[in-house]
Amino acid sequence: MLGRTFCKQACMPEGLARTGSFCTCSVGCPRLSAMGSGKPRGINAARKLRTMRRQQRWASKSYKKAHLGTQFKCNPFGGTSHCKGIVLEKIGIEAKQPNSAIRKCVRAQLIKNGKKIAAFVPRDGCLNFIDENDEVLIAGFGRKGHAVGDIPGVRFKVVKVSGVALLALYREKKEKPRS
Numbered sequence: 001m002l003g004r005t006f007c008k009q010a011c012m013p014e015g016l017a018r019t020g021s022f023c024t025c026s027v028g029c030p031r032l033s034a035m036g037s038g039k040p041r042g043i044n045a046a047r048k049l050r051t052m053r054r055q056q057r058w059a060s061k062s063y064k065k066a067h068l069g070t071q072f073k074c075n076p077f078g079g080t081s082h083c084k085g086i087v088l089e090k091i092g093i094e095a096k097q098p099n100s101a102i103r104k105c106v107r108a109q110l111i112k113n114g115k116k117i118a119a120f121v122p123r124d125g126c127l128n129f130i131d132e133n134d135e136v137l138i139a140g141f142g143r144k145g146h147a148v149g150d151i152p153g154v155r156f157k158v159v160k161v162s163g164v165a166l167l168a169l170y171r172e173k174k175e176k177p178r179s
Helices: 030-034 046-059 061-067 166-170
Strands: 082-094 102-110 116-120 135-140 156-161
Touching: 046 061, 082 116, 102 135, 116 135, 156 166
Parallel strands: 116 156
Antiparallel strands: 082 102, 082 135, 102 116, 135 156
8 A cells, every 4th residue: 555645535445446656536536637737736836837827918918908008109199098189181981881871080180199090070960060270189989999880990089179079069058169
């Protein structure tokens, strides 16, 4: 019996075939559950586990997006939720198939960094409230930097025009200030 070890599942040497010091019992055996897992185990394995986890984290899309710093470098807003811009022109963007429409948008130049972006103008007839060279407040479109619905390449929407909310103008609660 010397040199043989048994698992905690009450394995008895009479009923089991044994090879060396390993147990070949049923699935609940802790020795079998650790086999083939591919991770180091034991009292000195912490550093290895930690470094491997650190490397594998970068395979996660969400982790990479959060920690690479691209939201400051690549995002026109530079990590903020809203941004002010000057309207350069009004544009109509054709909807993707199978829809057939012209979505009303504006091309605006951001004040903070000079980048030019296309922003969707929501609601029916709201494009009439916006003129060229107006100052508009622009927000994200709701998909964390991706285009929404059938509007290709448009990642932002107009929220305010000349300091007045577009919704208030649409519902005729406020008037656009004359400049």
